[in-house]
Amino acid sequence: xxxxxxxxxxxxxxxxxxxxxxxxxxxxxxxxxxxxxxxxxxxxxxxxxxxxxxxxxxxxxxxxxxxxxxxxxxxxxxxxxxxxxxxxxxxxxxxxxxxxxxxxxxxxxxxxxxxxxxxxxxxxxxxxxxxxxxxxxxxxxxxxxxxxxxxxxxxxxxxxxxxxxxxxxxxx
Amino acid sequence: xxxxxxxxxxxxxxxxxxxxxxxxxxxxxxxxxxxxxxxxxxxxxxxxxxxxxxxxxxxxxxxxxxxxxxxxxxxxxxxxxxxxxxxxxxxxxxxxxxxxxxxxxxxxxxxxxxxxxxxxxxxxxxxxxxxxxxxxxxxxxxxxxxxxxxxxxxxxxxx
Numbered sequence: 001x002x003x004x005x006x007x008x009x010x011x012x013x014x015x016x017x018x019x020x021x022x023x024x025x026x027x028x029x030x031x032x033x034x035x036x037x038x039x040x041x042x043x044x045x046x047x048x049x050x051x052x053x054x055x056x057x058x059x060x061x062x063x064x065x066x067x068x069x070x071x072x073x074x075x076x077x078x079x080x081x082x083x084x085x086x087x088x089x090x091x092x093x094x095x096x097x098x099x100x101x102x103x104x105x106x107x108x109x110x111x112x113x114x115x116x117x118x119x120x121x122x123x124x125x126x127x128x129x130x131x132x133x134x135x136x137x138x139x140x141x142x143x144x145x146x147x148x149x150x151x152x153x154x155x156x157x158x159x160x161x162x163x164x165x166x167x168x169x170x171x172x
Numbered sequence: 173x174x175x176x177x178x179x180x181x182x183x184x185x186x187x188x189x190x191x192x193x194x195x196x197x198x199x200x201x202x203x204x205x206x207x208x209x210x211x212x213x214x215x216x217x218x219x220x221x222x223x224x225x226x227x228x229x230x231x232x233x234x235x236x237x238x239x240x241x242x243x244x245x246x247x248x249x250x251x252x253x254x255x256x257x258x259x260x261x262x263x264x265x266x267x268x269x270x271x272x273x274x275x276x277x278x279x280x281x282x283x284x285x286x287x288x289x290x291x292x293x294x295x296x297x298x299x300x301x302x303x304x305x306x307x308x309x310x311x312x313x314x315x316x317x318x319x320x321x322x323x324x325x326x327x328x329x330x331x
């Protein structure tokens with residue numbers, strides 16, 4: 001399973017097998033970053049790249065990232081594409097329905113800052129960070145699957161550095 | 173029938189309601205029509221034996237000039253393989269056009285889009301609501317004097 005490799009430091013293994021000792025943080029973080037379930041929705045052309053990343057060639061499933069149809073199942077929201085003002089209220093609602101801890105990845109120029117619609121797009125929200133907090137921005141128009149994967153790995157890094165106690169403190 | 177024959181035919185039936193025909197290249201030739209009569213004329217265009225415009229390819233709104241909005245009807249006849257462009261002008265002060273959604277069902281959503289973007293009212297339309305913008309949107313975005321609103325539902329709109 002590679003569990004021992006992933007937990008690396010602070011792991012003690014006994015020769016008789018079946019027993020390991022580690023910290024609660026390490027174990028929690030490992031399990032959370034290995035099953036980041038993804039809020040399943042695409043907004044524009046970035047969604048095509050997101051689907052390509054999910055498909056067998058880039059295979060998001062190997063990171064434990066699988067799309068879910070309900071925000072209540074999800075740990076991460078991939079905002080992939082142009083956020084219109086009409087859609088923005090829906091995204092806010094979906095985000096509010098996701099259980100903590102949750103993460104947001106903004107994919108592509110449109111959801112980072114409005115993209116090509118920054119000046120004359122009367123109907124476009126100029127950056128999804130105006131309504132929900134964003135953890136990682138992936139630049140590109142649209143970003144290649146490799147770029148999206150790197151963004152997801154950045155979120156994994158972020159989860160790896162968290163601790164249960166610190167997370168509680170952050171909430172306040 | 174070519175554009176001039178169609179124009180002559182319409183002229184004999186509707187007389188003053190039919191304006192001039194424009195054949196300036198490179199756009200397709202078009203005929204101006206009195207706005208208030210567009211519904212009656214559309215029924216004629218569809219049902220007349222020699223015209224048979226059975227399909228409305230596109231209905232678009234235009235911010236035509238300082239005082240006028242326009243509605244442009246692109247018609248096509250599958251039966252006779254001919255096309256026609258009809259335009260009507262309406263003043264911005266009172267932009268009312270009779271609907272053609274009872275002539276071609278396609279017009280229903282097209283008229284809603286024109287209403288959404290330019291704000292002309294289609295009299296007799298069965299369900300004239302905004303189709304693209306949210307229902308509580310202010311203003312008509314494709315008008316040339318449109319100014320984007322500062323905030324929408326608490327979200328800042330300009331960059």
